[in-house]
Amino acid sequence: MANNHPNSLPPPSFRRIRSQTWPQENDDDIDLEELIASLPKEKGFISPIQILYRNFWCPSEVFPGVHSFCRHFTAHDSDIILACKPKSGTTWLKALAFSALRRDVFPPSANNHPLMSSNPHELVPFFEFTIYGQAGELIDLASFSVPRLFATHIPHDSLPESVGQSGCRVIYICRNPLDTIVSFCHFAPQVKPELWSGGRSSMEEYLDYCCRGIDGFGPFWDHMLGYWKASLERPDKVLFLKYEDLREDTAGNLKRIAEFMGVPFSEEEERDGVIEEIVKLCSLSSLKELEVNKTGKPGVWSTENKTYFRKGEVGDWVNHMTPSMAEKLERIMEEKLSPFGLKFRVK
């Protein structure tokens, strides 16, 4: 498919980067264990091992799914992929994008809307956790409604080549790293209680991993910059959102999301309050109260659905980080992100 595409020269950020972390064309012949053995590794924070693969740190638990996705997924022009670093607003974006995209079939006011009985992660599955499975097996994607809506934590420049070569659209959400780290540190004990003592010393330890660039799917600055640069190069194909902006103006950003997906709200829908209905349906307070999100398990990291919903505040980091922890991170943001014009509201 990629070779037949009229625009066959991939944009610069999708050109194949060859390095020792980027397996060769014929790596299908390589046994998975052999491949893992050949790649650089580091001890992870909650993952036992992080594997340097296609230039990012991949948690060993999801390596088979990630590898299978990168090798085998063929994007369609109409596909929509939601992308993010963990704890940046994934669940919220999934709920908003799903509700906007499928509103012709599932009106947001309906009592039986899928969000009432399914967690957003079930409605918009991750490639690497769900679709390609923990064992890296392939599943049939024919049953997905068109346009197909998927999600991933994989960095932009490491996505399968067909994503850049097709007309596929990507929506990225990121969040200020201070709050993302705090959010992750509240989530982590639910995933691996045995590896995690909780409290500030654990947060300091995780911060250290992040500052060294060994965080899942990171370094976080490369993750953000990859999508940021792609959104500047190809604004019609990559939409870059910030959690903080979504908090400030959810309705305005929902309109941008719908337009970008090719399903803009009509004047009639605006007049009828459809945007507000979706905003309310997907709000933290609404989703948190649903039975499915209090008790259910979506199967991602085998965690309970309730772990995806906490405070959702901008600036919660002030309640958890010491000034020196925050300064350490802010220095890195200044050094790595600011030169490219990427800044965050942190309060």
Ligand SMILES: Nc1ncnc2c1ncn2[C@@H]1O[C@H](COP(=O)(O)OS(=O)(=O)O)[C@@H](OP(=O)(O)O)[C@H]1O
């Ligand atoms: N609907 C909605 N609205 C606003 N905020 C929301 C929503 N759903 C989840 N959240 C907050 O997002 C944080 C979890 O991040 P993710 O959804 O990216 O987590 S995950 O990567 O999917 O595990 C986590 O942030 P913190 O509260 O700061 O920990 C959630 O509370």
